[in-house]
Amino acid sequence: MGRAFEFRKERKFKRWTKMAVQFTRIGKDIAIAVKEGGPHPETNSKLRTAIQNGKAVNMPKDRVDAAIKRASDKDMAGYEEFVYEGYAPHGVAILVETATDNTNRTVANVRSYFTKTNGSLGKTGSLDFIFKRVSTFTFDPKEMDIEELELDLIDFGLEDIFVEADEDGNDIAVVHATFEDFGNMQKALEEKGIELRSSKLERIPLSHAQVTEEQALDVNKLLDKLEEDEDVQAVYHNMEE
Structure with missing residues (x-):
């Protein structure tokens, strides 16, 4: 019974952690959309999209409204969007989309994730063919x-x-x-x-890298680190599922 309780507790914690990361990412999408096209979803399709995606993950309306209000403040700094490309172990291509208010922090973190998992960063555009x-x-x-x-x-x-x-x-x-x-x-x-x-x-x-179950564990270590970073908006890979 104790193990079952701990398992349920761990699953609940992971679910809440995932939800918190999703809310943060959508909050940034809202901020970027408002800065680009204004605070009114009727005339701002990008903001309308961000709000739709917020509903899809059950983001509370008051959090959506608060994100729009914050982004409408002219004194609020905006986010810059950057894409990082590289390879995980075993030749798996990884593409990372980020939105950040501190580019030095973001690139340092992303580089460290690749390095610590025996991956390598590449040049922008190096994975366009994949x-x-x-x-x-x-x-x-x-x-x-x-x-x-x-x-x-x-x-x-x-x-x-x-x-x-x-x-x-x-x-x-x-x-x-x-x-x-x-x-x-x-x-x-x-x-x-x-x-x-x-x-x-x-x-x-457009193409996939085939890996063994053991090799997939190595790749997932890098994917997990990237997914948990608050500056990361999306992570893509070509590992065969």
Whole structure:
């Protein structure tokens, strides 16, 4: 009974830690969006996207509103966005997106994570041949005709649409569009009355590195360190799952 209690306690702690990191990242997305396009989601699609993503991870409305208010303060310093690229052990490509108010701290931390796990940082753009930038949107498919929707979205940059199971085992529709058509696809989905669960620009690997289970543990050590850093917004890799 004692072990079971400790296991549940550890799982709960990890869940809350993950949630706290997600809230921090979305708070930065909100701040960046407000600085770029103002505090009104009706006229700021990037802010609208950040708020949608906040809802998807159950970020409280008062925290969203507070983030918008802070970012609206002209005296508040903004965040700078940087991308770091490199290799984990066993030839696995890693791409790290960051948003920071202290670039020296961020690059020092990222470099140390790679170094301590026997990885190596590379030059910006060195992994362009491995990762492709795409626009990704998710929503509840309900009773929707996905094949009909696919035909409707082709003119808005659609590359792929499919239904898969989310973490809770529920169906979720996923739309991939070209990087350049993020705004067009977002507008098209909203005009069809589809309530988006999340919308983001992400990177998908064009090739994969195959590793053993033991080697995957080495790679995951680096991924975990990066994921836990508050300056890191997203981490991508090409390790075969």
